[in-house]
Amino acid sequence: xxxxxxxxxxxxxxxxxxxxxxxRERIKAMVAIALKxxxxxxxxxxxxxxxxxxxxxxxxxxxxxxxxxxxxxLLLSTATTLITTNDPVxxxxxxxxxxxxxxxxxxxxxxxxxxxxxxxxxxxxIRNGIPLTIExxxxxxxxxxxxxxxxxxxxxxxxxxxxxxxxxxDGEPPFVWHGSIRSPQIAExxxxxxxxxxxxxxxxxxxxxxxxxxxxxQRFEHYGHGSADQAIVGLGGxxxxxxxxxxxxxxxxxxxxxxxxxxxxxxxxxxxxxxxxTVGSPQQVIDRTLTFREYVGxxxxxxxxxxxxxLPLKTVLEQLDILGEEVVPVLRKEFESVRPAHxxxxxxxASLLAAAGGGTDSTxxxxxxxxxxxxxxxx
Amino acid sequence: MTQRTLAVVSAGLRQPSSTRLLADQxxxxxxxxxxRRGDTVEVRPxxxxxxxxxxxxxxLTGFPSPALREVLDTVTGAxxxxxxxxxxxxxxxxxxxxxxxxxxxxxxxxxxxLVAATGGTARHSLALEHALRPMFTYLHAVVVPTAVFAxxxxxxAGTADGALRRRVERGAAELAEQMHRRAPSTGPADPFALxxxxxxxxxxxxxxx
Numbered sequence: 140x141x142x143x144x145x146x147x148x149x150x151x152x153x154x155x156x157x158x159x160x161x162x163r164e165r166i167k168a169m170v171a172i173a174l175k176x177x178x179x180x181x182x183x184x185x186x187x188x189x190x191x192x193x194x195x196x197x198x199x200x201x202x203x204x205x206x207x208x209x210x211x212x213l214l215l216s217t218a219t220t221l222i223t224t225n226d227p228v229x230x231x232x233x234x235x236x237x238x239x240x241x242x243x244x245x246x247x248x249x250x251x252x253x254x255x256x257x258x259x260x261x262x263x264x265i266r267n268g269i270p271l272t273i274e275x276x277x278x279x280x281x282x283x284x285x286x287x288x289x290x291x292x293x294x295x296x297x298x299x300x301x302x303x304x305x306x307x308x309d310g311e312p313p314f315v316w317h318g319s320i321r322s323p324q325i326a327e328x329x330x331x332x333x334x335x336x337x338x339x340x341x342x343x344x345x346x347x348x349x350x351x352x353x354x355x356x357q358r359f360e361h362y363g364h365g366s367a368d369q370a371i372v373g374l375g376g377x378x379x380x381x382x383x384x385x386x387x388x389x390x391x392x393x394x395x396x397x398x399x400x401x402x403x404x405x406x407x408x409x410x411x412x413x414x415x416x417t418v419g420s421p422q423q424v425i426d427r428t429l430t431f432r433e434y435v436g437x438x439x440x441x442x443x444x445x446x447x448x449x450l451p452l453k454t455v456l457e458q459l460d461i462l463g464e465e466v467v468p469v470l471r472k473e474f475e476s477v478r479p480a481h482x483x484x485x486x487x488x489a490s491l492l493a494a495a496g497g498g499t500d501s502t503x504x505x506x507x508x509x510x511x512x513x514x515x516x517x518x
Numbered sequence: 519m520t521q522r523t524l525a526v527v528s529a530g531l532r533q534p535s536s537t538r539l540l541a542d543q544x545x546x547x548x549x550x551x552x553x554r555r556g557d558t559v560e561v562r563p564x565x566x567x568x569x570x571x572x573x574x575x576x577x578l579t580g581f582p583s584p585a586l587r588e589v590l591d592t593v594t595g596a597x598x599x600x601x602x603x604x605x606x607x608x609x610x611x612x613x614x615x616x617x618x619x620x621x622x623x624x625x626x627x628x629x630x631x632l633v634a635a636t637g638g639t640a641r642h643s644l645a646l647e648h649a650l651r652p653m654f655t656y657l658h659a660v661v662v663p664t665a666v667f668a669x670x671x672x673x674x675a676g677t678a679d680g681a682l683r684r685r686v687e688r689g690a691a692e693l694a695e696q697m698h699r700r701a702p703s704t705g706p707a708d709p710f711a712l713x714x715x716x717x718x719x720x721x722x723x724x725x726x727x
Contacts (some may be wrong), residue, residue, distance in 0.1 A: 323712045331716035350710040404578035
């Protein structure tokens, strides 16, 4: 099972002292969090993608490429990559490039984005959210899997004899997760292609997650990718820990009360009860996290949100220490001890290559050295 | 003999509340009318005041507490709805509108609704026609022609002449008739239900392209 952190990349005032980080500080903090994640033995770092203040990560592959150069083991991912407003051609190029630079330590999670005004900035319309997601991803898959693509659709200009470069590393595209809170069509999309499904599992009651994952698993089996319990599921989660749970609650409360999304609404206690948020001792986080599989089944990836709402970097790094030293080792052991043998791990570049019977150099040469033909003639 | 459920939403803020009093009178009269038509009725009163904090929390977080989820399911899953609000500053009160804002825009489609209100003066009575009726029409509900307004004089022993009683009975009869002629409700819609196969979604795009 993979464990990691995902970050929204918000620039938020620290409510305890009124201090607001600069964009530069926040960007550097995100990198520090990623490096720390590798240092403490976590498996995954995933960044959000946003194109409006107060968020900084508008260019995820720039950041992930930088992190890739400074890490050796960490898997780099997104949470989420906007499949609606990004050109699928650019996604195909950027993430294939990142794959090469990071030696395959890359996957990505696709999401729609729920901020209406962002869509027209990129020539789109939020009312087309679902159709955009379906058409763009269908094209993205082809761009990674076919050397030369002829394509026409509803939302972008047609492609004629187009080759997306670089080709995916070893001819194997990055694994894709689809993230959604409550759109059954997205669970259906993930199931149709046999991709992973990631449930936000932060801002919403567990019943939402349970229904969405249940639907995805059932349809994954329907489309013949394996049995329902072999579907690839990831979950979010939100934690704040101190040795004594009272200290955790006292320290986190001002951040909770003023947080974007849920601040000034329900109390910390209500929100803890109604969503997977856990504020307390490391043991409480372990106990709560172990209950997740009771309603989603055995799953492959657990990402924690630890760095939003104005929490200072120092505090976030302490949270990562606790996760790495006290929480994740126990979770690994406990989850592993109950996972049936036929339930797979999350796919990685290595496992996908092995399943494909090994890698191939997928380079497409403008004119073939041997035959003297252009790629479209080689089809 | 068909089993019917009747949700009765009251947005009164004081206790005791004249809004709740009117809601109870309308509910009892509607139940009597349905029983006369051979149906059995389960009346489910909803006092919004009890859920005021949960309603605001839902507006902010996007999801209901378990208790509010039950209330929303009660309202959207019932065969009929009686909606009663005090009139504040010439319209429904904020609590009432906040609650209605949490109802999916298609969750009350073809649902029989009786609107009613209370107010400090009879001059507010047309708020039912310019605020409540168009809102429920927007939600594709079937709002019965009679809307019931109760002003202070309707409750006063000296001036009450039975006019409110007659309006209550007329509104209740209209609501009961609309409920009776419809197939029983199948309960609240499942927001997670899959409406189509993925191939249909893909094909739809290819057709449009």
